[in-house]
Amino acid sequence: MKVHLIRSEGFKIEDYNNVFNILNQYSGGITFVPSEPIVLPDTDREITYDDKGEYGEQILGTKLSVDSFEDRSFPVTEPVYSWCDLFSVCNQYRIDNRIPSDEQVFLLTDKKNAQNWFGAMDERTLNNFFVDCSDWHNYFKGFDIRFPITYCISGWLLRKVIFASGDEMRAAVHKKSIGCLMDFCQEKKEIALKMRTADICDQCLSYSEKNDSNRVYMNQLMQIMDGVRSNLMFRDRSKYLRTNSRLEFRGMMHKMYLTDLGDLQVNLNPTERALYLVFINHPEGISRADLIDFRSELIKSYAFFSNSSDNNQINEAVDLLTNALEQKLMQVLSRIRRKFKDAVGEDQYKTYSIESHDGKYKILLNRELVSYDANAKLPTR
Numbered sequence: 001m002k003v004h005l006i007r008s009e010g011f012k013i014e015d016y017n018n019v020f021n022i023l024n025q026y027s028g029g030i031t032f033v034p035s036e037p038i039v040l041p042d043t044d045r046e047i048t049y050d051d052k053g054e055y056g057e058q059i060l061g062t063k064l065s066v067d068s069f070e071d072r073s074f075p076v077t078e079p080v081y082s083w084c085d086l087f088s089v090c091n092q093y094r095i096d097n098r099i100p101s102d103e104q105v106f107l108l109t110d111k112k113n114a115q116n117w118f119g120a121m122d123e124r125t126l127n128n129f130f131v132d133c134s135d136w137h138n139y140f141k142g143f144d145i146r147f148p149i150t151y152c153i154s155g156w157l158l159r160k161v162i163f164a165s166g167d168e169m170r171a172a173v174h175k176k177s178i179g180c181l182m183d184f185c186q187e188k189k190e191i192a193l194k195m196r197t198a199d200i201c202d203q204c205l206s207y208s209e210k211n212d213s214n215r216v217y218m219n220q221l222m223q224i225m226d227g228v229r230s231n232l233m234f235r236d237r238s239k240y241l242r243t244n245s246r247l248e249f250r251g252m253m254h255k256m257y258l259t260d261l262g263d264l265q266v267n268l269n270p271t272e273r274a275l276y277l278v279f280i281n282h283p284e285g286i287s288r289a290d291l292i293d294f295r296s297e298l299i300k301s302y303a304f305f306s307n308s309s310d311n312n313q314i315n316e317a318v319d320l321l322t323n324a325l326e327q328k329l330m331q332v333l334s335r336i337r338r339k340f341k342d343a344v345g346e347d348q349y350k351t352y353s354i355e356s357h358d359g360k361y362k363i364l365l366n367r368e369l370v371s372y373d374a375n376a377k378l379p380t381r
Ligand SMILES: [Zn+2]
Pocket: 174, 180, 181, 182, 183, 200, 201, 202, 203, 204, 205
């Protein structure tokens, strides 16, 4: 089964790539296919949300309170799309790219939908979906939004594999949350429970017997959901156990992965990665004034990662970085910091980023947690 993931422009490419990476870690019969970003057509609909309760609720009836959304004042009016609009975007994509009807199309969008759902499936065709990728940080403070989005995608696919029709699916929904995939989660915060159990109850699973669902697909999707769960658990516990994730450098380009956080990739650009490697190689730390002594080490890594054969350009870039009078170093450090903050959250990022301690810049992460795969070889080590 092929699943096309299309991204609307407002959904960050970095988050999109990471969702894609997580989904692709598990093999089975399902392949995920990336796409170029698309621009959503304008919508003339707007909804005014009177309070936090309305804003944080999937529409079904009763209002429930949500104690988040501190960054917003209510009432707030936002443009919304009807489900029909969103599924039309999927259909247009099918036509433009000649995608057969037995392949699935997911629209990952930063726009809200009229019913304020996390996502939905087109019940007429059972092969078009959307997932709302906005606002997740309001349900999970300091949490990486890539995981709930991944959970939603695998969850919808699993529903599709298990149930024979929209009617059957609706009949199975639990209005009161029990920690099953089919919990409705009227109060959006409740999705945290589903993700922590990563489970499906017996009653819902029995449909897979009845419909003789594809077990290979089911297995792959459940593995993805288990991966999200173990990531959540690792984060919850690491706060108290003060454990950090392992960090692995992979391949010639030294791509960086946090292995215990669901193999999350931290996407540093060539300059950031070259600088990071120098600091990883020198756990004792380097003062700003001494960074110039590591110039040749930086040049080797940078030349390698940037793929540039222009020596002047490489020298210039490294000069700028090592010149204590320039702001470049501070800018690069700040970008690295932000990327780790996005990846591991507020509580832990300072262990991974390059921070100043007693006059020296260093990375605190225990080097026993750092490893290199067979292809990550550089002359600097
Ligand atoms: Zn259930």
